[in-house]
Amino acid sequence: MKERLARFMQGRYGVDQFSRFLLIAGLVLVFVSLFFGSSVLGSAAYLLGWVMVIYCYFRMFSKNISKRYAENQSFLSKTSGIRNFFQNQKNIWKQRRIYHIYTCPSCRQKIRIPRGKGKIEVRCPKCGTTFIKKS
Structure with missing residues:
Protein backbone atom coordinates (compact mmCIF):
# COMPACT_ATOMS: atom_id res chain seq x y z
CA MET A 1 0.00 0.00 0.00
CA LYS A 2 2.85 2.36 0.85
CA GLU A 3 4.49 1.71 -2.52
CA ARG A 4 1.24 2.38 -4.36
CA LEU A 5 0.87 5.73 -2.63
CA ALA A 6 4.51 6.58 -3.36
CA ARG A 7 4.01 5.68 -7.05
CA PHE A 8 0.82 7.76 -7.18
CA MET A 9 2.55 10.80 -5.69
CA GLN A 10 5.52 10.63 -8.09
CA GLY A 11 5.60 13.76 -10.21
CA ARG A 12 3.06 15.51 -7.98
CA TYR A 13 3.73 18.53 -5.81
CA GLY A 14 2.95 17.20 -2.33
CA VAL A 15 2.63 19.10 0.94
CA ASP A 16 4.25 22.47 1.69
CA GLN A 17 3.71 25.32 4.18
CA PHE A 18 0.91 26.93 2.17
CA SER A 19 -0.94 23.61 1.92
CA ARG A 20 -0.63 23.10 5.67
CA PHE A 21 -1.98 26.60 6.27
CA LEU A 22 -4.93 26.02 3.93
CA LEU A 23 -5.76 22.68 5.55
CA ILE A 24 -5.59 23.96 9.13
CA ALA A 25 -7.44 27.22 8.36
CA GLY A 26 -10.12 25.34 6.42
CA LEU A 27 -10.70 22.84 9.21
CA VAL A 28 -10.82 25.63 11.79
CA LEU A 29 -13.43 27.47 9.72
CA VAL A 30 -15.53 24.31 9.39
CA PHE A 31 -15.28 23.77 13.16
CA VAL A 32 -16.14 27.42 13.92
CA SER A 33 -19.16 27.22 11.62
CA LEU A 34 -20.65 24.64 14.00
CA PHE A 35 -21.03 27.36 16.64
CA PHE A 36 -22.92 29.70 14.32
CA GLY A 37 -25.44 27.07 13.24
CA SER A 38 -27.38 27.66 10.05
CA SER A 39 -26.96 31.45 10.04
CA VAL A 40 -25.51 33.23 7.04
CA LEU A 41 -22.14 33.62 8.80
CA GLY A 42 -22.07 29.94 9.74
CA SER A 43 -22.92 28.82 6.21
CA ALA A 44 -20.29 31.12 4.68
CA ALA A 45 -17.62 29.89 7.10
CA TYR A 46 -18.56 26.28 6.39
CA LEU A 47 -18.41 26.78 2.63
CA LEU A 48 -15.17 28.75 2.74
CA GLY A 49 -13.60 26.12 5.01
CA TRP A 50 -14.40 23.30 2.60
CA VAL A 51 -13.18 25.35 -0.38
CA MET A 52 -9.85 25.84 1.41
CA VAL A 53 -9.55 22.12 2.19
CA ILE A 54 -10.37 21.15 -1.41
CA TYR A 55 -7.86 23.67 -2.76
CA CYS A 56 -5.25 22.25 -0.37
CA TYR A 57 -5.76 18.77 -1.81
CA PHE A 58 -5.76 20.17 -5.36
CA ARG A 59 -2.35 21.70 -4.67
CA MET A 60 -1.01 18.48 -3.15
CA PHE A 61 -2.01 16.35 -6.16
CA SER A 62 -1.08 18.94 -8.80
CA LYS A 63 1.54 18.09 -11.41
CA ASN A 64 2.26 21.76 -12.18
CA ILE A 65 5.16 21.91 -9.72
CA SER A 66 6.58 25.26 -10.82
CA LYS A 67 3.28 27.08 -10.31
CA ARG A 68 2.69 25.48 -6.88
CA TYR A 69 6.26 26.35 -5.87
CA ALA A 70 5.69 29.99 -6.90
CA GLU A 71 2.45 30.10 -4.87
CA ASN A 72 4.28 28.76 -1.82
CA GLN A 73 7.12 31.28 -2.19
CA SER A 74 4.59 34.10 -2.48
CA PHE A 75 2.84 32.88 0.68
CA LEU A 76 6.15 32.62 2.56
CA SER A 77 7.24 36.12 1.52
CA LYS A 78 3.92 37.65 2.58
CA THR A 79 3.91 35.91 5.97
CA SER A 80 7.62 36.24 6.80
CA GLY A 81 7.06 39.08 9.29
CA ILE A 82 4.47 37.13 11.26
CA ARG A 83 6.51 33.91 11.22
CA ASN A 84 9.68 35.76 12.33
CA PHE A 85 7.80 37.42 15.20
CA PHE A 86 6.60 34.09 16.56
CA GLN A 87 10.02 32.47 16.06
CA ASN A 88 11.63 35.32 18.04
CA GLN A 89 9.08 34.93 20.83
CA LYS A 90 9.77 31.20 20.94
CA ASN A 91 13.53 31.84 21.21
CA ILE A 92 13.01 34.38 23.98
CA TRP A 93 10.92 31.92 26.00
CA LYS A 94 13.60 29.22 25.57
CA GLN A 95 16.29 31.61 26.84
Whole structure:
Protein backbone atom coordinates (compact mmCIF):
# COMPACT_ATOMS: atom_id res chain seq x y z
CA MET A 1 0.00 0.00 0.00
CA LYS A 2 2.85 2.36 0.85
CA GLU A 3 4.49 1.71 -2.52
CA ARG A 4 1.24 2.38 -4.36
CA LEU A 5 0.87 5.73 -2.63
CA ALA A 6 4.51 6.58 -3.36
CA ARG A 7 4.01 5.68 -7.05
CA PHE A 8 0.82 7.76 -7.18
CA MET A 9 2.55 10.80 -5.69
CA GLN A 10 5.52 10.63 -8.09
CA GLY A 11 5.60 13.76 -10.21
CA ARG A 12 3.06 15.51 -7.98
CA TYR A 13 3.73 18.53 -5.81
CA GLY A 14 2.95 17.20 -2.33
CA VAL A 15 2.63 19.10 0.94
CA ASP A 16 4.25 22.47 1.69
CA GLN A 17 3.71 25.32 4.18
CA PHE A 18 0.91 26.93 2.17
CA SER A 19 -0.94 23.61 1.92
CA ARG A 20 -0.63 23.10 5.67
CA PHE A 21 -1.98 26.60 6.27
CA LEU A 22 -4.93 26.02 3.93
CA LEU A 23 -5.76 22.68 5.55
CA ILE A 24 -5.59 23.96 9.13
CA ALA A 25 -7.44 27.22 8.36
CA GLY A 26 -10.12 25.34 6.42
CA LEU A 27 -10.70 22.84 9.21
CA VAL A 28 -10.82 25.63 11.79
CA LEU A 29 -13.43 27.47 9.72
CA VAL A 30 -15.53 24.31 9.39
CA PHE A 31 -15.28 23.77 13.16
CA VAL A 32 -16.14 27.42 13.92
CA SER A 33 -19.16 27.22 11.62
CA LEU A 34 -20.65 24.64 14.00
CA PHE A 35 -21.03 27.36 16.64
CA PHE A 36 -22.92 29.70 14.32
CA GLY A 37 -25.44 27.07 13.24
CA SER A 38 -27.38 27.66 10.05
CA SER A 39 -26.96 31.45 10.04
CA VAL A 40 -25.51 33.23 7.04
CA LEU A 41 -22.14 33.62 8.80
CA GLY A 42 -22.07 29.94 9.74
CA SER A 43 -22.92 28.82 6.21
CA ALA A 44 -20.29 31.12 4.68
CA ALA A 45 -17.62 29.89 7.10
CA TYR A 46 -18.56 26.28 6.39
CA LEU A 47 -18.41 26.78 2.63
CA LEU A 48 -15.17 28.75 2.74
CA GLY A 49 -13.60 26.12 5.01
CA TRP A 50 -14.40 23.30 2.60
CA VAL A 51 -13.18 25.35 -0.38
CA MET A 52 -9.85 25.84 1.41
CA VAL A 53 -9.55 22.12 2.19
CA ILE A 54 -10.37 21.15 -1.41
CA TYR A 55 -7.86 23.67 -2.76
CA CYS A 56 -5.25 22.25 -0.37
CA TYR A 57 -5.76 18.77 -1.81
CA PHE A 58 -5.76 20.17 -5.36
CA ARG A 59 -2.35 21.70 -4.67
CA MET A 60 -1.01 18.48 -3.15
CA PHE A 61 -2.01 16.35 -6.16
CA SER A 62 -1.08 18.94 -8.80
CA LYS A 63 1.54 18.09 -11.41
CA ASN A 64 2.26 21.76 -12.18
CA ILE A 65 5.16 21.91 -9.72
CA SER A 66 6.58 25.26 -10.82
CA LYS A 67 3.28 27.08 -10.31
CA ARG A 68 2.69 25.48 -6.88
CA TYR A 69 6.26 26.35 -5.87
CA ALA A 70 5.69 29.99 -6.90
CA GLU A 71 2.45 30.10 -4.87
CA ASN A 72 4.28 28.76 -1.82
CA GLN A 73 7.12 31.28 -2.19
CA SER A 74 4.59 34.10 -2.48
CA PHE A 75 2.84 32.88 0.68
CA LEU A 76 6.15 32.62 2.56
CA SER A 77 7.24 36.12 1.52
CA LYS A 78 3.92 37.65 2.58
CA THR A 79 3.91 35.91 5.97
CA SER A 80 7.62 36.24 6.80
CA GLY A 81 7.06 39.08 9.29
CA ILE A 82 4.47 37.13 11.26
CA ARG A 83 6.51 33.91 11.22
CA ASN A 84 9.68 35.76 12.33
CA PHE A 85 7.80 37.42 15.20
CA PHE A 86 6.60 34.09 16.56
CA GLN A 87 10.02 32.47 16.06
CA ASN A 88 11.63 35.32 18.04
CA GLN A 89 9.08 34.93 20.83
CA LYS A 90 9.77 31.20 20.94
CA ASN A 91 13.53 31.84 21.21
CA ILE A 92 13.01 34.38 23.98
CA TRP A 93 10.92 31.92 26.00
CA LYS A 94 13.60 29.22 25.57
CA GLN A 95 16.29 31.61 26.84
CA ARG A 96 14.30 32.74 29.89
CA ARG A 97 15.34 29.62 31.82
CA ILE A 98 19.01 30.57 31.63
CA TYR A 99 18.94 34.34 31.11
CA HIS A 100 17.08 37.44 32.24
CA ILE A 101 16.23 39.68 29.33
CA TYR A 102 16.17 43.37 30.22
CA THR A 103 15.47 46.45 28.12
CA CYS A 104 17.78 49.44 28.22
CA PRO A 105 15.86 52.39 29.70
CA SER A 106 17.29 54.92 27.22
CA CYS A 107 17.52 53.16 23.83
CA ARG A 108 15.13 50.18 24.36
CA GLN A 109 17.83 47.66 23.31
CA LYS A 110 17.23 44.14 24.68
CA ILE A 111 20.08 42.88 26.86
CA ARG A 112 20.55 39.27 27.95
CA ILE A 113 22.00 38.72 31.45
CA PRO A 114 22.76 35.27 32.98
CA ARG A 115 20.57 34.28 35.92
CA GLY A 116 21.87 33.81 39.45
CA LYS A 117 24.60 36.48 39.61
CA GLY A 118 22.86 38.71 42.17
CA LYS A 119 22.65 42.49 41.73
CA ILE A 120 24.82 43.55 38.82
CA GLU A 121 25.53 46.72 36.92
CA VAL A 122 24.45 46.30 33.31
CA ARG A 123 26.07 48.35 30.55
CA CYS A 124 24.12 48.69 27.33
CA PRO A 125 26.31 47.72 24.36
CA LYS A 126 24.42 50.07 22.04
CA CYS A 127 24.32 53.38 23.92
CA GLY A 128 26.65 52.79 26.90
CA THR A 129 24.02 53.54 29.56
CA THR A 130 24.57 51.68 32.85
CA PHE A 131 21.81 50.55 35.18
CA ILE A 132 21.56 48.09 38.09
CA LYS A 133 19.38 44.98 37.83
CA LYS A 134 18.97 41.77 39.79
CA SER A 135 19.91 38.67 37.88
